[in-house]
Amino acid sequence: MENINDYKYALDESSIIAITNQKGIIIHVNDNFCKISKYKAEELIGQDHRIINSGYHNKEFIKELWFTIANGHIWKGELKNKAKDGTVYWVDTTIVPFLNNEGKPYQYVAIRSDITSRKESEEELRKILREISDYKYALDESAIVAITNQQGIITHVNDNFCKISKYISEELIGQDHRIINSGHHPKEFIKALWTTIANGKVWKGELKNLAKDGTNYWVDTTIVPFLNQAGKPYQYVAIRSDITERKNGEEQIRQNNERAVEHARISEIKNIQLVDFCNIVSHNLRAPLINISMLVDYMDQTDDNEERKEIQAKIKPVVNHLMEVFNELVESIQIKQDTEIEQEYVDLKECINKILIGFDTQIKAYEADIKLDFEEGTMLYYPPKYLDSILTNLISNSLRYKSPDRKPSIVIRAKRNEEHTLLLSVEDNGLGIDLLLHKDQIFKIRKTFHRHPDSKGFGLFMIKTQVDAMNGRIWAESTIDKGSTFFIEFKN
């Protein structure tokens, strides 16, 4: 008996105890019961046990409970009850039916323990889990998602990922993420990406990836590293959205812009050529025509026969001059039109040596020194006619406009700059040209800069036309009485 009292004491101290009769009327509660239900014992005794029913559990659950205990079995479970002030509490509950001689329960002893805080945590956890799964669902529906481990091996892909990459998920899981690398981005770019995420930082950017069928797609990408306790990434979650259409649009716009700029450039060149041509017509063709017209007018109004003869004699040279200018113009226009002139591999040294033979007399007479400074076997893919004309004109100028004070010295250099350009220069120690005064003029037709009977102002105009026609560049540096250097950049 002593023993039983000890047990009862221990139970009362540790648990929430209530006893009801077989109808569920409360006949005993202990202090713990009063404390948790916030009722006094007097308020409970004689009340139906349903006084603490929270209404949380459904009817079937309650029915099953009663069925169990009414049949004399012990029921165990977790119940949510309601206290007097309307708050609820969770109790882990064991209901033991006490049976009479007939084996029918005459009372039920309910032993409970408070599990409210555990239940609340569970509830909170469930809520968070639900929220997370909602997020995951939303993400999976809206974005292209892949997860890789820290080595870049794919551990998860969602349906959107499969759809855009045209792989099925089995083909992707376990593969290196580089399986979708398009090779579009430079190494430094990819390296910077890995450095960022390996350091635990989020990376955002636009990536061009490769689908299974070899097509490319663009994705706006955010890669989030997941960090372990040590702060090191153990996996990377990549969230992407398809921006292929936008990127293609951008590319189209870029190409259109480039084309427009190129068109503008060409029209500008055409316009400059047109203005030049207008000037040529205005100055170089109109001038001799005016001469003829003035000469004819003068002849008409003079009565002096001698004078008339004198005037008449002047007409022929003007006509010849007009013819000459006219032919030069026709020649230059032919160059502009002749876009499909035949190109050949020309050995630069052979070409120059052949030209020098033509200047042999002058070179000997002036004791000119001509040096070639370029690699043996330098070849140029160019129209031979143009190359010959360019070099002949430059060498001829260097000899013609030599300084009276020193023997001519000419250096011809050639250097391959990049893959497709060859820079050729012809340097002399001659008279030089005042470029401050003539910088816009040196390649214009009929412009001369020295008093020399053979100066016509056609050579440099002609070779510029030829260089331009082959998309090259020609320019000059010069110091008066020191010499000139002409540079030509051949696109080759």
Place this chain on the structure above:
Amino acid sequence: MIKSLTLVDDDDVFVFLTKKIIQQTNLVELIKVFGNGLDALNFIKENINYPEVLPEIILLDLSMPIMNGWQFLDEFTKINGDIGKKITIYVCSSSISPDDIARAKIISEVSDFIIKPITKDKLVDMIKSIG
């Protein structure tokens, strides 16, 4: 009647004829000719202190070797203030380019732009407007 007129032009036929026409007018005592801008400029610079030697009128071509008409005008503008004499400059060119005409018009040293050919009447007008 003026004392001196200068032609700056490299076109021999134009110079020959213009000289003849001017001589016929009997309005000019002396006609000087320079084949390019530099020669004319040097002459002016050398005689900058002798205004009686300098011309009253210059007929200036644009397209010339060594120093063209534009370059001459640039240089002339720099020294014009030091010349103790009013020199009237007519640009006289075969150019019909509107750009050339507009460019000449904004240079205050240029009195007019005459498109070649030049007539006797025009020359007489020019000389009389000075004299």
